[in-house]
Amino acid sequence: xxxxxxxxxxxxxxxxxxxxxxxxxxxxxxxxxxxxxxxxxxxxxxxxxxxxxxxxxxxxxxxxxxxxxxxxxxxxxxxxxxxxxxxxxxxxxxxxxxxxxxxxxxxxxxxxxxxxxxxxxxxxxxxxxxxxxxxxxxxxxxxxxxxxxxxxxxxxxxxxxxxxxxxxxxxxxxxxxxxxxxxxxxxxxxxxxxxxxxxxxxxxxxxxxxxxxxxxxxxxxxxxxxxxxxxxxxxxxxxxxxxxxxxxxxxxxxxxxxxxxxxxxxxxxxxxxxxxxxxxxx
Numbered sequence: 001x002x003x004x005x006x007x008x009x010x011x012x013x014x015x016x017x018x019x020x021x022x023x024x025x026x027x028x029x030x031x032x033x034x035x036x037x038x039x040x041x042x043x044x045x046x047x048x049x050x051x052x053x054x055x056x057x058x059x060x061x062x063x064x065x066x067x068x069x070x071x072x073x074x075x076x077x078x079x080x081x082x083x084x085x086x087x088x089x090x091x092x093x094x095x096x097x098x099x100x101x102x103x104x105x106x107x108x109x110x111x112x113x114x115x116x117x118x119x120x121x122x123x124x125x126x127x128x129x130x131x132x133x134x135x136x137x138x139x140x141x142x143x144x145x146x147x148x149x150x151x152x153x154x155x156x157x158x159x160x161x162x163x164x165x166x167x168x169x170x171x172x173x174x175x176x177x178x179x180x181x182x183x184x185x186x187x188x189x190x191x192x193x194x195x196x197x198x199x200x201x202x203x204x205x206x207x208x209x210x211x212x213x214x215x216x217x218x219x220x221x222x223x224x225x226x227x228x229x230x231x232x233x234x235x236x237x238x239x240x241x242x243x244x245x246x247x248x249x250x251x252x253x254x255x256x257x258x259x260x261x262x263x264x265x266x267x268x269x270x271x272x273x274x275x276x277x278x279x280x281x282x
Contacts, residue, residue, distance in 0.1 A: 007019045007022075007050075007051065007052055012052070012084060013077070013080045013081045013083075013084045014052045014055060014084060017049070017052075017056060017078070017081050018049055018050045018051060018052045019050075020073065020077070021046070021049060021050050021074070024068050024073075025046070025050075025068065028068050031043070032044075032046040032050070033046075038063075038067045039060070039063035039064060039066075039067050040063070041060065041063075045060075055081060055082070055134070055135045055138060056074070056078055056081060057138055058078050058079075058138075058142070060074075060078075061074035061075045061077070061078040062074075078142075079142060079145075082135075082138050082139045083095070083139060083142065083143075085135040085136060085139040086136075086139050089227075089228040089229055090229055092231065093222050093229055093231055094143060096212055096231070097143070097153075097210075097212060098143070098146050099214060099217075100153050100212040100214055101153055101154065101213055101214055101215050102153060102154045102156075102211075103154070103155045103156070103210065103211075103213075104156045104210065104211045104213075104245055105155075105156070105157050105210040105211070106158045106160075106195075106204045106208055106210075106245065107157065107158070107159050107160065107208050108162070108163070108204060108207060108208045109160070109162070109163060109166065110124060110163060110168070111159065111163060111177060111181070112159075113140055113144075114144050114146070114155060115144075115157065115180065115181060115184070115190075115192070116140065116144075116177070117173070117176055117180050118137060118141060119169055119173045119176060119177075120168055120169055120173055120176075120177040121136075121137050121141070123168050123169030123170075123173060124168055124169075125137060125140070147189070147190065152189045153189070154189050155189060156191045156193075156249070157190070157191065157193070158193045158195055158204070158245075158249060158252050159192065159193070159194050159195065160194075160195050160204070161195060161196045161197050162197070164178065164194070164261070164262060164265045164269075165265065165269065171269075172270070174266075174269075174270045175266055175271070178262050178263075178265060178270065179266060181262055182263060182266075185255075185259050191255060192258055192262075193249060193252035193253060193255060193258045194252060194253050194257075194262065195248060195251065195252045195253075196252075196253055196261065199251050202247075202248060203244040203247050204244070204248050207223060208223065209221065209223040209241060210222045210223075211238070211241060211242060218233040218235075218238075219233065219238045220233050220238075221233075221234070221238055
């Protein structure tokens with residue numbers, strides 16, 4: 001049965017996307033199943049997206065644009081749709097992150113979202129949101145597109161060594177995640193340093209935080225809580241955390257030594273060895 005649910009295009013980006021997909025498909029004289037055949041998916045998926053019951057992917061959008069000759073309408077819309085799937089309290093930060101010229105972050109517990117693999121993100125996001133994991137993973141992967149722009153933001157990440165050892169998704173997922181971090185060694189716009197256990201106490205022990213710098217706007221400080229984030233342009237906070245971040249960079253391992261440590265943990269902790277308890281290394 002063809003989906004006939006009526007949408008209010010102004011209700012959300014997802015509703016607008018669905019209504020436009022239906023309108024342009026019908027203008028082309030195609031049924032849902034016919035469009036599905038052209039773009040290599042089930043007609044039911046087309047119907048679910050047209051009725052805002054499922055979130056489109058970028059690949060789906062690109063194929064629809066080609067099939068309906070839209071001039072890239074859906075490829076442009078999908079970024080807005082995916083960003084709308086982020087938690088409401090996080091959307092403001094994601095918008096500013098996308099505009100930043102420089103991003104400096106300390107991550108004390110997990111790999112920074114812009115550097116996560118899809119499998120790592122899926123396991124991480126599935127803990128609290130198992131029913132929304134597909135949408136949230138797609139949104140996180142969409143965030144990462146800012147690193148692929150012609151003029152990407154400069155990203156500097158300081159990772160606590162604990163992040164390398166905190167197993168997310170199993171040994172293979174972690175091995176792939178650490179290998180992914182190593183792919184940025186030759187990227188001039190992405191720098192990764194590890195803050196080793198041996199430094200003892202440090203200024204970042206209060207928790208993870210991020211500093212965003214812009215070409216023409218005031219700097220922003222962002223820190224995330226359990227169910228919300230806090231963002232401020234307070235000059236006193238920016239000054240204090242900027243100095244703190246500089247101290248963390250100076251205390252952390254060099255870029256070369258950080259890469260060596262990541263590689264060492266990848267091989268020693270997540271390498272090819274028996275899994276005695278069926279889940280990973282002890």
